[in-house]
Amino acid sequence: METLMAVLVGVLFASGIYLMLRRSIVKLAIGLVLLSQAANLTLFTAAGLTRGSPPLVPEGGDMPPVPFADPLPQALVLTAIVIGFGVLAFTLVLVKRVYQTVGTDDMDEMRSTDGFKD
Amino acid sequence: MSHDVLVALPLVIPLATAVIAMLFYNSRESQRVISVIGATALFAASIALLIAVREDGVLVSEFGAWAPPFGINMVADLLSAIMVLMTGLIAFTVSIYSLATMDPRRESFGYYPLFHILLMGITGSFMTGDMFNLFVWFEVMLIASFVLIALGGERPQLEGAIKYVALNLISSMILLSAIGLLYGVAGTLNFADLGMKLQDVDEPWLVTTIGMMFLVSFGIKAAIFPMFFWLPASYHTPPIAVTALIAALLSKVGVYALIRAFTLVFTQETSYTHQILLVVAGATMVTGVLGAVAQYEVRKLLSFHIISQIGYMLVGLAILSPLALAGSIFYIVHNMVTKTNLFLISGVSYRLQGTYELKELGSLYRYHPYVSTLFFVSAMALAGMPPFSGFMAKLTLVRGSLEIEHYAIVAVALFTSLLTLFSMTKIWTEGYWTPSKAEENDELPPGVEDFPGWTSNMIAMFVPILILAALSVGMGLLAQPVISLLIETAEQLLDPSVYIEAVLGDES
Numbered sequence: 001m002e003t004l005m006a007v008l009v010g011v012l013f014a015s016g017i018y019l020m021l022r023r024s025i026v027k028l029a030i031g032l033v034l035l036s037q038a039a040n041l042t043l044f045t046a047a048g049l050t051r052g053s054p055p056l057v058p059e060g061g062d063m064p065p066v067p068f069a070d071p072l073p074q075a076l077v078l079t080a081i082v083i084g085f086g087v088l089a090f091t092l093v094l095v096k097r098v099y100q101t102v103g104t105d106d107m108d109e110m111r112s113t114d115g116f117k118d
Numbered sequence: 119m120s121h122d123v124l125v126a127l128p129l130v131i132p133l134a135t136a137v138i139a140m141l142f143y144n145s146r147e148s149q150r151v152i153s154v155i156g157a158t159a160l161f162a163a164s165i166a167l168l169i170a171v172r173e174d175g176v177l178v179s180e181f182g183a184w185a186p187p188f189g190i191n192m193v194a195d196l197l198s199a200i201m202v203l204m205t206g207l208i209a210f211t212v213s214i215y216s217l218a219t220m221d222p223r224r225e226s227f228g229y230y231p232l233f234h235i236l237l238m239g240i241t242g243s244f245m246t247g248d249m250f251n252l253f254v255w256f257e258v259m260l261i262a263s264f265v266l267i268a269l270g271g272e273r274p275q276l277e278g279a280i281k282y283v284a285l286n287l288i289s290s291m292i293l294l295s296a297i298g299l300l301y302g303v304a305g306t307l308n309f310a311d312l313g314m315k316l317q318d319v320d321e322p323w324l325v326t327t328i329g330m331m332f333l334v335s336f337g338i339k340a341a342i343f344p345m346f347f348w349l350p351a352s353y354h355t356p357p358i359a360v361t362a363l364i365a366a367l368l369s370k371v372g373v374y375a376l377i378r379a380f381t382l383v384f385t386q387e388t389s390y391t392h393q394i395l396l397v398v399a400g401a402t403m404v405t406g407v408l409g410a411v412a413q414y415e416v417r418k419l420l421s422f423h424i425i426s427q428i429g430y431m432l433v434g435l436a437i438l439s440p441l442a443l444a445g446s447i448f449y450i451v452h453n454m455v456t457k458t459n460l461f462l463i464s465g466v467s468y469r470l471q472g473t474y475e476l477k478e479l480g481s482l483y484r485y486h487p488y489v490s491t492l493f494f495v496s497a498m499a500l501a502g503m504p505p506f507s508g509f510m511a512k513l514t515l516v517r518g519s520l521e522i523e524h525y526a527i528v529a530v531a532l533f534t535s536l537l538t539l540f541s542m543t544k545i546w547t548e549g550y551w552t553p554s555k556a557e558e559n560d561e562l563p564p565g566v567e568d569f570p571g572w573t574s575n576m577i578a579m580f581v582p583i584l585i586l587a588a589l590s591v592g593m594g595l596l597a598q599p600v601i602s603l604l605i606e607t608a609e610q611l612l613d614p615s616v617y618i619e620a621v622l623g624d625e626s
Contacts, residue, residue, distance in 0.1 A: 020288070025280060032287050039291040043298030073301060076250055080294055083257045087290075090264055091283060097268070098276045110277040114351050 005045040012038035023107045025095050032091060036084040040077050047073035124170050125179035125192045125245065127163040128202050131156060132209075132238035136231040146225050150217055153230040157206075157213035160237065164199075164206030171199040172603070176610075176620035178247070186247065186621050187311035193247035195617055196607040197447065201244040201374055204454045207589075208366045209237050211582035215462055216359040218578035219469070224270050224357065232269070233363070236262035243371045247621055249297050249307040249383075252375065253290070256339070260286050263368060266360050267352060278352030285348040289338035296331035303328065310621035313382045313614045322386040329384035329391055336379065340372025342432065343401040346425045350409065353424070354417035354474075358465035361417060365424055366458040370450055373431045377446075380435055381611045388438065396436035400527055403429030403534040410541045414476045416464045416549070419541060420457065423500065426534060427453045433515055433527055434608075442518025443608035444601065448511040451600075452499070452593060456508060459496040459586035463489065466579055467549065470565030476545060480554025481563045490550045492587050497546060499590040501539035507593035514601060 012034050019031030052067035099105050135156025142148040171177055176195040180186060194202070213233065220229055239259025246252050264286075268279040301307055303324055304315050316325055334345070341349040353365055376395075384391060406426025413419040427449065434446025464474060466489055471479055483490040499506030512535060519528045554563040570576060593600055610616050 020284065028280070028284055032284065032291075035288065035291045036294075039294040039298070042295040043301070046298040046302030048302065073298070076297075076301075079250075079254065083254065087257065087261060087287060090261060091287070094264070094268060094276070094279060094283060097271060098280050101271060101273050101276050107280075110280065113274045113278050113355055 001049050002045060005041060005049070009038050009041050009045065012041065025098060025105045025107060028107070029088070029091050029095050033084075033088060036080075036088070040080050040084070043080065044073055044077050121170065121174070121177045122179045124163070124167050125177050125194050128160060128167060128206070128241040128245065129192070129238055131160045131163055132234040132241065135159075136234035136238070139231045139234065140228070143228070146222060149225065149230045153233060154213050154217070156234055157209040157237075160241075161206035161210040164203040164241075167194055168196075168199040168203045171196055176617060178621050187306050187308035190251050191247040191308070191621060192245045193309070193617070193621060194245055195620070196603070196610050197374070197377065198245050200447065200451065200603075200607060201370070202241050204370075204451055205237060205240050205244065205367060208363065208454060208458055209233075211458065211462075211585055212359055212363045212366075214578055215362070215465070215582045218575040219359050219465055220357060221270075227269060229266075229269060232262050232266050236266060236363070236367075240367050240371055244374060247309050249300065249309065249312070253293055253297060256290060256293070256371075259368070259371065260290065263364055266364065267356050269360075270356065272355070274355040278355035281348050282352035285338060285345075289335045292331055292338075293335035296328055296335060299328050299331070300325075308621070309378065309382055310618040313385075313618050314622070316383060316386060319386070325384065326387045326391060329379070329386075330394075332379050332384065333376070333391075333394070336372050336375040337398070338372075339369065340376060340428055341369050341425050342372075342398050342428055343405050343425075346402070346406070346428075349425060350418055350421045353421040354415070358417070358461060358468065362458045362461035362465070365421065365461055366454045369424060369428060370431075370454060373428060373450060376432070377435050377443075377611065381438075381443075382614045382617060385614070392436045392438060395432055396524070396527060399429045399432035399436050400530040401429070402426065402432065403530055407534045407537040407541070411537055411544075413541075414548075416467070416474045416476060416479075416545060417461070419476075419545065420460055420464065423538065423541070424453075424457060426538065427457070427500075429534070430512070430515060430531065433531065434518060437519055437522055437524055437527075438612065439518050439522050440605055440608040440612060441521060442515060443611060444604040445511060445513075445515030445518050447604050447607055448507075448514050448600065451604075452507040452511040452590070455586050455589050455593070456496050456499045456506075459583055459590065460493070460500065462579070462583050462586070463493045463496060466583070467493075469579070470569070471554070472564055476548040478555070479549040480552045481550075481557050482565075483550040484553075484557075485563065485566045492583050493550065494546065495587045496590060497542040499594070501542045502535045503539070505591070505594045507590045507597075510594050510597040510601070514604075 016031045016034030019027045047070055050067050050069045052069055053065055055064045055068040055071045057064050139149045139152045171194050179192045181190050239255050239262055242255035243252055246255055264283050267282055268275055304312055319325055338345045353361055403426050406422050410419050410422035430449045431446050434442040468474055499508040502508040502512040516528050556563040
């Protein structure tokens with residue numbers, strides 16, 4: 001399972017970075033989504049995938065019955081998903097505004113701030 | 119005041135200010151007043167925090183009373199307290215400056231709430247004691263800075279914003295992946311707990327690999343070589359007050375995170391990791407300053423200088439001796455003061471002559487000698503001329519490096535500082551000494567006849583500049599107390615057990 005997830009994460013990272021290297025800003029945004037999912041899955045997988053009972057402490061005990069799934073990475077992933085969602089919403093609005101203002105979705109046309117003024 | 123309150127105040131004040139300012143969304147006037155009060159309160163709270171940390175040692179606040187390493191805790195050691203103090207100072211000065219330079223349209227679209235949310239993200243990053251929490255504060259800071267850079271929607275701003283957003287989000291994703299891997303290896307994300315558990319880990323090479331991922335991620339945020347391209351493409355596009363704020367604070371958060379991570383957490387193979395840091399530091403210094411030398415737009419020139427100065431801040435971290443590390447932190451403090459001031463002064467020259475292009479500026483020294491004097495002080499401080507703060511910072515750093523016999527990096531640092539001096543004199547001669555085009559045609563240059571006089575707007579522009587210039591001179595002339603505080607800070611950083619014991623108690 002871990003191997004499969006590792007391959008999936010690798011594919012997601014690769015396709016995200018490939019999309020971000022394209023010149024279109026829409027593909028840039030989609031690339032960011034894929035990267036963010038790849039990072040979430042990394043977080044989820046690296047902490048260990050356990051098929052077991054939920055980490056609930058039975059009445060009277062002080063430990064959940066082993067093997068139990070570590071709840072912390074899931075809480076972290078949840079936080080990261082929410083943050084990623086908010087950031088993505090902003091990115092999409094930005095992409096739209098850039099397209100409206102600059103009149104193109106080509107990153108190569110957006111270099112007026114990089115070079116020298118003649 | 120109790121320690122919990124002192125540690126929480128630098129987070130609560132900006133949040134409260136932002137919320138109250140949002141409540142007065144329709145009243146620009148009230149927002150302006152609230153913003154200045156909030157920034158002043160933050161400054162006062164940060165002073166109180168530093169005094170308390172100096173007297174009582176590292177302060178720890180456990181939010182929700184969950185004991186570390188299970189809960190999230192905020193930690194104020196000397197480095198954190200100094201960084202928070204500098205944030206308070208910059209917030210205070212730039213909030214006054216904003217009153218005079220922000221256009222009403224941006225003000226009424228939520229500039230002040232965003233300003234304070236940004237501050238909250240920054241103080242949070244400086245004080246958090248947990249790796250994942252650091253990621254969350256980074257995102258708070260980033261989203262506020264995204265909007266501040268894009269606010270106004272002018273074409274250069276949007277072009278700069280898209281690069282800034284894309285590269286910073288990549289950095290966040292690398293950070294998140296690295297956090298996941300770190301949790302997989304160590305089973306904890308609390309800084310103190312990590313510092314303890316990673317000392318005797320079975321596979322130090324694995325931790326070092328993860329450390330390199332953190333280096334890349336924090337390095338993008340700190341704009342180190344070769345990952346700085348987003349900075350000069352975006353920093354100069356928003357209004358000058360925003361530029362001054364983000365230039366002073368954002369990349370320093372990246373540097374702070376590097377210092378924290380590579381003195382407390384990733385100290386397993388220092389001969390390898392810190393060698394990389396040293397090479398990167400040297401390359402950052404040189405490429406940054408070479409970029410600056412080629413520029414003729416004041417804000418771009420200063421943006422490239424930020425990169426070059428980040429290099430200096432890394433040298434002490436790479437060398438890891440108390441004196442060099444103290445020099446690096448001195449450099450951060452000095453740079454925050456001077457760089458902000460140079461941006462603020464370039465805002466004044468823009469107000470007077472309506473341009474940031476060096477070739478169009480001119481005659482400022484003849485007609486505005488006081489502006490020129492203030493610029494001269496800050497420019498010489500940045501170039502590291504005595505008796506200003508930059509000289510003392512550079513001296514400490516160079517002495518620290520010489521003690522450990524790192525001659526190569528000293529040579530690079532001094533060469534860079536020569537080029538810095540060159541590019542500062544370039545601004546001075548082109549912008550202040552050379553007669554402007556109008557004067558060559560026997561006309562008065564702009565900003566003389568139509569000089570608005572000492573209106574409240576002009577005063578609001580000059581008060582922050584005067585404060586920062588005075589600090590720049592003061593830190594140079596009265597350097598002893600500053601340096602002794604910073605050496606204390608560096609020694610605290612180089613002995614992680616202080617931090618670990620303060621957070622985890624005596625059980626460690």
